[in-house]
Amino acid sequence: MRRYARLFALQLRTSLQTGLQYRWDFVVEGLTGLLFALLGLLPLWVFKRNGAAVPGWGFPEMLVVVGWFTLLKGLIDGAVNPSLIVVVDHIRRGTLDFVLLKPADAQFLVSTGKFEPWRVLDVLVGVAICGSGFVLLGRWPGALDLAGALLLLVSAALVLYSTWILVVSAAFWVVRLDNLAYLFMSIFDFARWPVTVFRGAVRFAFTFIIPLALMTTYPSMALLGTLRPATGALAVAGALGYAAVARLVWRRAIARYTSASS
Amino acid sequence: MIRVAHLTKEFRVHRRDAGLAAAVRSLFRRRYDTVTAVRDLCVEIVPGERVGFLGPNGAGKTTTLKVLAGLLHPTGGEVRVLGHVPQRREPDFLRQITLVMGQKQQLLWDLPPADTFELNRAVYSVPEADFRVRRDEIVELLGIGDTMRKPTRQLSLGERMKCELCAALLHGPRVLFLDEPTIGLDVSMQHTVREFIRVTNERHGSTVLLTSHYMVDVLALCPRVIVIDRGRLCFDGRLEELVRSARPEKRIVVKLERPVERADLEAIGHVVRHDAAVAVLQVGNASLREAMARLLAGLPVADLTVEDPPLEEVMRDLFAREAGAAGADADGTGGPGGGSAEGPEEGEGDE
Amino acid sequence: MSRGPSSLAITLRAFPTLLRVGFADAVAYRAEMVVWMLTTTMPLVNLALWHTAAAGGPIAGFGQTQLTAYFLASFIVRQLTGCWVVWEMNFEIRTGRLSQRLLRPVSPLAGYMAENLAALPLRVLLSLPMALVLAFVVGGREFSHDPAIWLMVVLALCLAWLIIFFSMAILGTLALYLESSSSLWFMWQGLFFAFSGYLFPLPFLEAHAPRLFHALHGLPFYYQSGFPLELMLGRHDRAAALHYLGIEACWALGLGLLLAVVWRAGVKRWNAYGA
Structure with missing residues (x-):
C-alpha cells in the first residue's frame, strides 16, 4: 500500500514536470481554467436576473449544484481524462506491452499515467461556488449531511472512473477512440443542472442509465439535507456494483489483449 | 532457465477482401482465418547463454519473444522461464526479466530519460543504493551521462535507444529479451549497443535472447543461434555449424x-x-x-x-530452401505464417 | 525575364482540386465526424435549463417553443460553421509538417481553407436529422416568413464561417511564435461560449445589463451564433438586419486582413528559426 502511495506521488510529480515543459501553454491553461469556471456562472446570473426558477430549486440551491458540477469536472479533467488519452495512445502504438511487463498493477499504472495539475483550480472554484450558495442560504450543512455528500462524492468519482475503465477496455476492441473522451465529457455537461430540468424518458436515462443524477444532483441534495437516506444508500451500492463490473471487464480485456485472438 | 516444449501459437485473423461490397458483407458475416505464428517449438536455454534468434520477417520471432515475456498466451505447449509460467505475469517473475523493443519506446516523451529511470525504480521497487550503482555502471558503459538529462524528444535515435536500454536494465533483470535492439542505428552505434549487451552478459551472467535483422549483431554476440521460419524450428546450434550445414x-x-x-x-x-x-x-x-x-x-x-560464403547469403539460401519444402508439403495453412500485412509479426502490436 | 503565373492564380486554379481531395478526406473520416457532432451537447444542455425556466412565462419575449427552435437551430448553425484549422495548424507546427506545405506553390492557408470547406457537404448531411427534429417539434411557426431575411441568413452564415475560420487560423498561426497555442484557443472559445448567445439568447441581458448587451453587438462572437439565429426567428426587421450584417462583414474583413499580416510575419519567423 505504501509503495503504491509513493508511486502515485511520483506519477503526479512526473505530470507536473511534463506540464512545465511547455511554459506558455502551462500559464495560459491555468488562466483558462479559471475563466471557464467563472463563465459557467454567467448563465446562472442571467437566470436569476430574469426571475426564472426550476421547481424545487431556488437560486442558492442551484449554486450548490453548479459548484458541485465544477468540482467534479475539475476532478475528471484533472485526474481521469488525461490518463484515458494516454492509454488509448499506448494501445495504438503498441507500447502498452511495457506497462503490462511492470511488476505493479496494470490498472493502477494506466489510471495514474497523467494528471493536469491546473484542474485543482476548478476544484477550488467549485468549492467556492458551493460555499457561496450556502452563504446565500444563511446556513451551513450539518456534519452528517457533509459526510453523506462526501460519501456520494466518492461514489460519483468511482462511477466516473469505472466508466473510464470501461471506455479503455473498449479500446482493445475498437482502436480509434480518441474522440470518445470528448464524447464522454460532453455528455457529462448534462449534469450541470439539477436533474429535475429534464422530464420523462430523458430524466429516467440520466438517473439510471447514465447516472448523472448520482454525480451532481444527489450529492447536492445530501449537502442541502433534502436527500432521503435510502436513496443515498442505493446510490452508493449502485456505484460499488458498477465499479466491480468495470474491474471485471478490464481483466477480461487484458486477458484478451494478451491471448490476442486477432 | 528457459524451457519451451512444443510451443504453438495461433492467431485468428478477420479476413476481409478488398472493396466496398466485401466491407458491407463483413458486417454481417465475419470470416476468420487461423494463422499459425509458431508451431511445435522446442528450445532450452541455460543461464548465461547468449542466443540469437534468426528468421525472415513474419517467421514468428517476435511472437515467441512475447510468449516468453508473458505478453501472449500460448495456444499449445508448455513454457517455463525462471521456473515461472510467463503468462501469469507474477510480479516476482516480471522483476527478473526485461523486454527491449527497438521499434517501440517506453521513455516519457517530454521529460529527460532520468525521470523515466526514477519512475522505473519506484515501479520495480529497486533499493536506492542498488539503483545508483547500477545506473552509474550503465550510464558509464553507454556514455549517456549528459544525454539522460535532456528531454527525450530532443534526442537522436541512437541516444534514445541507449537510454531505452538503460531504462530496461535498471532493475537488474536475469533474462533479457531484446527484439531488434539495433534497428535503424548507424554502424558505430550498433557496435556500442552490441558491446554493452556483451559486457552486461559477461559481468552479471544474465541470459540474453536477441532477435535482429543484422547478421553482424548475431555474428558478434551469439555463439548459439536458433533459426525459425514460418513458425518452425529450422536450426538450433552453434553458428559455425549453421554455416556448414546450410552451405557445405x-x-x-x-x-x-x-x-x-x-x-x-x-x-x-x-x-x-x-x-x-x-x-x-x-x-x-x-x-x-x-x-x-x-x-x-x-x-x-x-x-x-x-x-566461406557470406552469412547473409547462407541465410537467404536456407530460407529459400525451407520455403520450397513448405510449399511441397501440403499442410493446409497456405502461405507464410505471418508474411501478409495482417500477420502477427508486424500487426500484433497494434491490436 | 519571364515570370510564371502568380501564386494567387495557381491557388485559384488548384482550389477545385483541393476541395475534391478534401471532400474525399472528409468522407473517409465520416465516423469521427459523427462522434464530433455528437459532442455538441451544449445547446441541448442549455435548452433543458431555459425551457424549464420559461415554464412560468416567456423570458425577454422567448417562449418555450421559441427557445426550442433557438437551441435546436443553434446546434445546426454550430455544425455548419465548424472548423478545426487551429488543431491542424498546432499539430503541423509542432511536428514540423508545415514545412511540406510551405514547399508547395499553393498558399497553406488556401489549403487549410479548402479542407475545412470541403467537409461542409457532409456536415449539412449530418445535420439533416436535427433539422427534421426541428421541423417536427417546432414547425414553421416560430421562424421568419420574409424571403429577404432568409437571404440575409444565408449571407450571415457565410460570414460567420469566415469569422470563425479566420479567428481560428490567427490563433493557429500564433503557434509559430509560442510552440503551442491550443490553450489560447480554449480561452477564445470560452469567450465565444459566454458572449455569442450560445449558452443563452443575448436578449436575456437587455433588461438587466443593457451596456453589456449593446457592447456584445460590437464583438465578433455574437455574429458566430446569436445573430443568424435571431434572424431566422424573425427578431430583426430588414433595416436592423442590414445594420448588423454590415458589422459582421467588417469583422470578417478585418480578421481576414489580420490573418494575412500575422501569417506573413509568422512564416518569416519560421523560415528564420526553422522547425
Whole structure:
C-alpha cells in the first residue's frame, strides 16, 4: 500500500514536470481554467436576473449544484481524462506491452499515467461556488449531511472512473477512440443542472442509465439535507456494483489483449 | 532457465477482401482465418547463454519473444522461464526479466530519460543504493551521462535507444529479451549497443535472447543461434555449424593473369563471378582439393584464396530452401505464417 | 525575364482540386465526424435549463417553443460553421509538417481553407436529422416568413464561417511564435461560449445589463451564433438586419486582413528559426 502511495506521488510529480515543459501553454491553461469556471456562472446570473426558477430549486440551491458540477469536472479533467488519452495512445502504438511487463498493477499504472495539475483550480472554484450558495442560504450543512455528500462524492468519482475503465477496455476492441473522451465529457455537461430540468424518458436515462443524477444532483441534495437516506444508500451500492463490473471487464480485456485472438 | 516444449501459437485473423461490397458483407458475416505464428517449438536455454534468434520477417520471432515475456498466451505447449509460467505475469517473475523493443519506446516523451529511470525504480521497487550503482555502471558503459538529462524528444535515435536500454536494465533483470535492439542505428552505434549487451552478459551472467535483422549483431554476440521460419524450428546450434550445414561449400577466389573462357571455369565448379581479372568459384568441401589442383594446373592463376560464403547469403539460401519444402508439403495453412500485412509479426502490436 | 503565373492564380486554379481531395478526406473520416457532432451537447444542455425556466412565462419575449427552435437551430448553425484549422495548424507546427506545405506553390492557408470547406457537404448531411427534429417539434411557426431575411441568413452564415475560420487560423498561426497555442484557443472559445448567445439568447441581458448587451453587438462572437439565429426567428426587421450584417462583414474583413499580416510575419519567423 505504501509503495503504491509513493508511486502515485511520483506519477503526479512526473505530470507536473511534463506540464512545465511547455511554459506558455502551462500559464495560459491555468488562466483558462479559471475563466471557464467563472463563465459557467454567467448563465446562472442571467437566470436569476430574469426571475426564472426550476421547481424545487431556488437560486442558492442551484449554486450548490453548479459548484458541485465544477468540482467534479475539475476532478475528471484533472485526474481521469488525461490518463484515458494516454492509454488509448499506448494501445495504438503498441507500447502498452511495457506497462503490462511492470511488476505493479496494470490498472493502477494506466489510471495514474497523467494528471493536469491546473484542474485543482476548478476544484477550488467549485468549492467556492458551493460555499457561496450556502452563504446565500444563511446556513451551513450539518456534519452528517457533509459526510453523506462526501460519501456520494466518492461514489460519483468511482462511477466516473469505472466508466473510464470501461471506455479503455473498449479500446482493445475498437482502436480509434480518441474522440470518445470528448464524447464522454460532453455528455457529462448534462449534469450541470439539477436533474429535475429534464422530464420523462430523458430524466429516467440520466438517473439510471447514465447516472448523472448520482454525480451532481444527489450529492447536492445530501449537502442541502433534502436527500432521503435510502436513496443515498442505493446510490452508493449502485456505484460499488458498477465499479466491480468495470474491474471485471478490464481483466477480461487484458486477458484478451494478451491471448490476442486477432 | 528457459524451457519451451512444443510451443504453438495461433492467431485468428478477420479476413476481409478488398472493396466496398466485401466491407458491407463483413458486417454481417465475419470470416476468420487461423494463422499459425509458431508451431511445435522446442528450445532450452541455460543461464548465461547468449542466443540469437534468426528468421525472415513474419517467421514468428517476435511472437515467441512475447510468449516468453508473458505478453501472449500460448495456444499449445508448455513454457517455463525462471521456473515461472510467463503468462501469469507474477510480479516476482516480471522483476527478473526485461523486454527491449527497438521499434517501440517506453521513455516519457517530454521529460529527460532520468525521470523515466526514477519512475522505473519506484515501479520495480529497486533499493536506492542498488539503483545508483547500477545506473552509474550503465550510464558509464553507454556514455549517456549528459544525454539522460535532456528531454527525450530532443534526442537522436541512437541516444534514445541507449537510454531505452538503460531504462530496461535498471532493475537488474536475469533474462533479457531484446527484439531488434539495433534497428535503424548507424554502424558505430550498433557496435556500442552490441558491446554493452556483451559486457552486461559477461559481468552479471544474465541470459540474453536477441532477435535482429543484422547478421553482424548475431555474428558478434551469439555463439548459439536458433533459426525459425514460418513458425518452425529450422536450426538450433552453434553458428559455425549453421554455416556448414546450410552451405557445405567453399568459395575459391582466383586472380587471373589474363582472361579465360567461362566454359573452362564451369568445368571445374559453379561460377559465382567472372570477369577479365577475377573469377569466383563455388565448390563442395569434398572436391575442394581437386578443384584447386585443376585450377592451378590448367589456368593462368596469379593468386588464389579460399573463403566461406557470406552469412547473409547462407541465410537467404536456407530460407529459400525451407520455403520450397513448405510449399511441397501440403499442410493446409497456405502461405507464410505471418508474411501478409495482417500477420502477427508486424500487426500484433497494434491490436 | 519571364515570370510564371502568380501564386494567387495557381491557388485559384488548384482550389477545385483541393476541395475534391478534401471532400474525399472528409468522407473517409465520416465516423469521427459523427462522434464530433455528437459532442455538441451544449445547446441541448442549455435548452433543458431555459425551457424549464420559461415554464412560468416567456423570458425577454422567448417562449418555450421559441427557445426550442433557438437551441435546436443553434446546434445546426454550430455544425455548419465548424472548423478545426487551429488543431491542424498546432499539430503541423509542432511536428514540423508545415514545412511540406510551405514547399508547395499553393498558399497553406488556401489549403487549410479548402479542407475545412470541403467537409461542409457532409456536415449539412449530418445535420439533416436535427433539422427534421426541428421541423417536427417546432414547425414553421416560430421562424421568419420574409424571403429577404432568409437571404440575409444565408449571407450571415457565410460570414460567420469566415469569422470563425479566420479567428481560428490567427490563433493557429500564433503557434509559430509560442510552440503551442491550443490553450489560447480554449480561452477564445470560452469567450465565444459566454458572449455569442450560445449558452443563452443575448436578449436575456437587455433588461438587466443593457451596456453589456449593446457592447456584445460590437464583438465578433455574437455574429458566430446569436445573430443568424435571431434572424431566422424573425427578431430583426430588414433595416436592423442590414445594420448588423454590415458589422459582421467588417469583422470578417478585418480578421481576414489580420490573418494575412500575422501569417506573413509568422512564416518569416519560421523560415528564420526553422522547425
